[in-house]
Amino acid sequence: MWQLYQFPICPFSRKVRLVLGEKGVGYELVRESPWTRRDEFVDMNPAGQTPVMVDAGRGVVLIDSQAIVEYFEETVDKAVTINGTAAGRAEIRRLTSWFDMQFYRDVTGPLLHERLIKRIAHRVTPDARALREAMKGAVGHLDYTDYLLDHRQWLGGATMSLADLTAAAHISVADYLGGIDWKGHEQTARWYRGLKSRPSFRPLLAERMELVGPPSHYDNPDF
Ligand SMILES: N[C@@H](CCC(=O)N[C@@H](CS)C(=O)NCC(=O)O)C(=O)O
CATH class of the missing domain: 3.40.30.10 (Glutaredoxin)
Structure with a gap:
């Protein structure tokens, strides 16, 4: 196992x-x-x-x-997540790396550091400026996902892929930590609602960290 x-x-x-x-x-x-x-x-x-x-x-x-x-x-043959043509797979890998590197550097990493690790490991309060910067970074990133979803059904192309799962993983953590302002991001919000309702996503939304809880909308599949 x-x-x-x-x-x-x-x-x-x-x-x-x-x-x-x-x-x-x-x-x-x-x-x-x-x-x-x-x-x-x-x-x-x-x-x-x-x-x-x-x-x-x-x-x-x-x-x-x-x-x-x-x-x-x-x-594992089931549910291929790096799919399509060679060019399509390159695009999926680019976006996967975009979220793991750029989104993490700008948004998820600073939010985790400020709101979780400082609280749990160092027992100090977050730096308000760093939090504002991370939230501003999230707006820029969600503008980009809105743009992609204006042109494609899923982030990486015509079918769901590792790019969507990676983006949703990072966005869900940023949302848990109160770093996402959904106003003005209807395309991304619609896409995210679809992912949140998948059986693979539901168990993640039910889990909580000690000391740091999510906002009330966080696990609402319709939000
Ligand atoms: N490139 C790694 C990054 C993993 C990573 O940064 N994990 C964070 C937690 S979400 C961590 O363990 N941070 C502690 C550290 O870097 O010392 C991966 O994709 O698995």
Whole structure:
């Protein structure tokens, strides 16, 4: 049985969980708080980052969300998430990387640092300026997803793909942390409502971190 080392609002773990959910791969959750740098976890992943997936029975350890999802793309036929032509797959990979790098740098990373890690690990209050910057960054990113969805049915093209699951993973964490102002982003909100109602998404929306809760609209599939 696979075990996934993660914490509930890690966007990279959510990306993996959405892919596993779509593909119907079973796994057990193991709670890990990477900011504590637990020795046994750092021994397993020298980067000390979540997610990590382990199949102890077969001696397989997978590290890094992209490496993990590509492993399951290669080994599970159901629900291909990097699909289409070579050019189409390149576009899916570009957008996946866009959310994992740029969106994380501008939005998810600062929000996690300010609202969660500072509170839980350092017991200090968030920096209001950094929070404002992250929320401003989210507006710019959602303007871009609105633009993409004006031209395509899904972010990466005509069918749902890893680009959508990755974007939704990051946006869901930013939304949990109160960093998304949905006003004026109807295209993205409509797309996100569709993803939120998928069976792969529902368990994620039900989970909570200690000390830091989401706004009331967060798990409403119609919002
Ligand atoms: N490239 C990695 C990034 C993983 C990552 O940054 N995870 C965060 C939690 S969401 C983490 O463990 N941060 C702790 C650290 O970087 O020390 C992936 O895609 O898995």
